[in-house]
Amino acid sequence: MHRPPPTPATPATHRLAAAYSAQHRGIALLVMVDGQILFEDYPGRGHPNRAHELASGTKSFSGVMAVAAVQDGLLSLEEPLAQTLTEWQGDPWRSQINLSQLLHLTSGIPGGNLARPPTYQAALETPAEAPPDTRFSYGPIPFQIFGELMRRKLKGDPLEYLTRRIFKPIGLEYAFWRRGPDGHPHLPSGAFLTARNWARFGELVRQGGLWQGQRIVDAALLDKCFAPSRVNPIYGLTWWLGRPISPAQRAAIGRVGQEIDALAGTPGLPDDLVIAAGAGNQRLYISRQLRLVVVRQAEGIVESLAGRRTAFSDAVFLRLLLTGQG
Numbered sequence: 141m142h143r144p145p146p147t148p149a150t151p152a153t154h155r156l157a158a159a160y161s162a163q164h165r166g167i168a169l170l171v172m173v174d175g176q177i178l179f180e181d182y183p184g185r186g187h188p189n190r191a192h193e194l195a196s197g198t199k200s201f202s203g204v205m206a207v208a209a210v211q212d213g214l215l216s217l218e219e220p221l222a223q224t225l226t227e228w229q230g231d232p233w234r235s236q237i238n239l240s241q242l243l244h245l246t247s248g249i250p251g252g253n254l255a256r257p258p259t260y261q262a263a264l265e266t267p268a269e270a271p272p273d274t275r276f277s278y279g280p281i282p283f284q285i286f287g288e289l290m291r292r293k294l295k296g297d298p299l300e301y302l303t304r305r306i307f308k309p310i311g312l313e314y315a316f317w318r319r320g321p322d323g324h325p326h327l328p329s330g331a332f333l334t335a336r337n338w339a340r341f342g343e344l345v346r347q348g349g350l351w352q353g354q355r356i357v358d359a360a361l362l363d364k365c366f367a368p369s370r371v372n373p374i375y376g377l378t379w380w381l382g383r384p385i386s387p388a389q390r391a392a393i394g395r396v397g398q399e400i401d402a403l404a405g406t407p408g409l410p411d412d413l414v415i416a417a418g419a420g421n422q423r424l425y426i427s428r429q430l431r432l433v434v435v436r437q438a439e440g441i442v443e444s445l446a447g448r449r450t451a452f453s454d455a456v457f458l459r460l461l462l463t464g465q466g
Contacts, residue, residue: 150464154179157461161436164421164452168192168335168437171461173430175343180335184439191315191332192437195418196254198331200365202283203378204345205290205302206243207361212305214293215239217364217377224292225264225285233268239289241272242282243377244369248272251279254419257329259322260288276372276393280328283378284320287327299325310351312340329418335435342424342433345414366414374400382413406455408463421452434461 158169158181167186171179182188209215215224217240222228228235233248241247248268252258258266263284269275290298299317307314314337318330344350345365349357365377372393374381382403385393400417403409410432416424420441425434436457440450456466 151179153461153464154181156464156466157457158183160457160460160466161438161452164450165439166421166436167439168435170335170339170433170435172339172343172433175347177336177339182335186437188336189334191334191337192422193329193418193441194331194333194338194416194422194437195329195420195441197338197416197418197422197424198327198329199283199418200378200416200424201302201306201331201341202286202327203243203365203376204306204341204357204362205298206239206286206377207364208305208357209290209293209301211358211361215289221285221289224289227264231268233271237268237272239286240364240377241369242286244372245276245278245282245375246273246369246371247282248275249277249282249285251277252281254279256280257284257320257326259320260284260291260324261322264288273369273371276369276375278375280326283328284324284326287324291324297325298327306341306344306356309354309356310340310344312337335437338424338435338437339433342416342426342435346426346428346431346433348428376414380415380417382409382411382415400454403455403458406459408465409455409458413458415454421450421454423454425458430462434458 154171161169162183167184169181218238221237222235237247248270249266250269257280263281266281287298294301314331314333316332318326348359349362365379368376368381373385374383380400403413410427410429412427412429414426421438423436460466
């Protein structure tokens, strides 16, 4: 008879992880198991009702929005984007890009400046620097292109679709969402959520697209978010994956992701971990194996984007949370 894995962590390990988080500018920590909040901590300027910027943690909404749009018949992950972005049809590289490549960040289009999402039009005009499926490049430009793709498919606002299709059915309310000078929502960054609201999204993902028995997103389509590309084995469709990689693979993908890439090889951690991650160590960790959703929010986004890194370690934090051993 198959037994479910043990309930992760204890009140004592929760407190150890909370102390470590607070020492590294943490302002919110929420631990949820089986959909129930077991632990919350809001040190410093944190508060249960304070919405905090997710930074690039925002990116993972796009993957779920994309597969929901596939489910709704709006698009497919394999269709050439140039069918809709007709300006690309004469371009030898961009005419070959499909949506899966765009959101795996392997389209050949550069990621761009992390702190400055371009307008949708400027993103659309960005030339590819390599053929699709040959290079991983992390940054905001592909997500703004996805925003323009969705805007044309919907003939409307992509954030309104995300709100109607995903957020409202699960009772998620965002406090604020930045928009660019073109009036369009920043899809790579810019969402402000409380820890409890971000945890709602995490629980939808943990449940494979179910919410209180209601099917919100098709399970098989949602799982496509956690399938890596050939180019980067620790990045899915807008989600980081807690999997081991070789030194050569680490060198190939560069600096981004080096804090994440050690997680799968860390004793005591689940091998199915998926992460939405943002500057300043904003984190949404999900493990279906452990029936676990963890939200961690922190100050220091501006400093992080300026290249001043903190000593926070995902591996140490999660080891403390799950095993009590840093």
